Amino acid sequence: MSLPLISPQKAHALVAEGAKLIDIRDVDEYAREHIAVAQCVPLNTLPAGLNAGPGETVIFHCQSGARTSGNADRLALAASPAQAYVVEGGIQGWKQAGLPTVEDTSQPLPLMRQVQIxxxxxxxxxxxxxxxxxxxxxxxxxxxxxxxxxxxxxxxxGMARLLNMMPWNRRTS
Incomplete structure (x- = not known):
């Protein structure tokens, strides 16, 4: 099952009408930059249900849209029985559409980017x-x-485990 893609502008309008925006990225990615109204529910902790009713709307996003598209079945199950969508392009698409995000550069880079670097x-x-x-x-x-x-x-x-213990990766509030 695939969830319908919606543009960042349409997602923004639905959120203004009361839709739930769910960020499925990891906590460290969310801490570094996120959409202000998004709730962080990492994909690996996603519950079977998000307490959304049949008349509600749930919109999922990740960094680029790849994780949400690749896990559409799981996301649809988590949102059921609500209407669910995926933001086209993820948070990158959101920013390209000129919509605001909250960025905290005091937070460390996401761990996988640190491993790659x-x-x-x-x-x-x-x-x-x-x-x-x-x-x-x-x-x-x-x-x-x-x-x-x-x-x-x-x-x-092992590199990720080692980098995770570094002083710069201690969470700041």
Whole structure:
């Protein structure tokens, strides 16, 4: 089952009429930037029902629309029996439409972006040092690449766990 896509402008109008706007991104993504009226209900904690009745409207969004589209069945079940929609383009589409968001740059970057930045820097460092200093530094790039494959296969990312413990990732209120 797929949920109908609606434009950010239409979603904004429905929210003004009382529709529930649900942000399914992780808490750290929400803390960094969100739509002011959106309620954060991360996808992995989404309950079977959002306490929405048959006459109500529930609108889901994520960062770009990929998570909401990929989980449409689960979202439709969570919103049932209410009418449910997905914001086209997610929060990125919302911003491109000129609609406001609340941004808190004192919050850390989302953890997966931190992993991507760190892994990319370590791989680049291994290649540069491998050419400039010693070919043994190429092992650094190989080690990071193997770690990313392991994380993809098992769902366990040691780099994410390590970065999550860093002081800059302590939540501020």
């Amino acid at each position: 760190t892994a990319g820097l370590l791989i680049l460092l291994g290649v540069v040092l491998g050419y400039a200093v010693s070919s043994g530094f190429f092992l650094l790039s190989g080690f990071v690449g193997a770690g990313l494959v392991f994380a993809g296969v098992t769902g366990f990312c």
